């Protein structure tokens with residue numbers, strides 16, 4: 001094994017970042033130990049804008065993962081790499097139709113909801129930022145609730161935890177932070193609750209990170 005492959009992965013993460021949380025869940029589920037380097041998205045105008053971090057991820061967003069001699073950004077690309085290199089437990093079902101549904105739901109959240117309510121967008125919304133975030137999440141969740149009524153078992157797609165679930169739980173946390181009324185989304189709420197009972201989701205939770213401020217610590 002080369003030195004790069006033997007080194008512990010390093011995750012650049014922010015406790016509250018939903019995209020970082022997706023990756024933390026994947027690492028926890030797959031039992032991959034890693035070092036965490038906090039990147040505070042607020043402090044000093046945002047540490048993601050430092051020259052040092054920009055060299056790691058020119059997009060100036062978390063997460064980024066140094067692993068096996070390469071540096072990856074984009075949470076779903078990272079999770080897909082982990083899936084290929086550490087296939088157990090699998091996060092994509094074997095059945096092609098279920099696999100497609102998992103990807104559909106992951107993309108629905110990762111492309112259709114989260115980017116619209118990301119920090120950089122909200123900064124431009126000024127006083128309207130809460131209302132904007134609520135609207136983006138609400139329209140995304142209205143559609144997702146309908147989709148899940150066809151795909152869900154215990155989790156988003158059937159009864160196996162999948163990449164879709166890794167996207168769902170952090171997005172629900174964002175919804176709660178922006179005080180979205182979750183009443184109209186019973187399926188999303190039920191699945192989120194069941195997932196939050198799993199150890200991998202608990203230890204990766206924003207309230208239990210090295211950079212979680214004392215007042216938000218569980």
Ligand SMILES: N[C@@H](CCC(=O)N[C@@H](CS)C(=O)NCC(=O)O)C(=O)O
Pocket residue numbers: 017018019020041046048060061062063073074075076110115118119120121
């Ligand atoms: N598509 C990217 C999105 C990454 C992203 O939006 N990260 C947010 C935190 S969840 C961020 O770093 N925002 C910093 C900013 O907007 O300045 C992914 O899935 O990793």
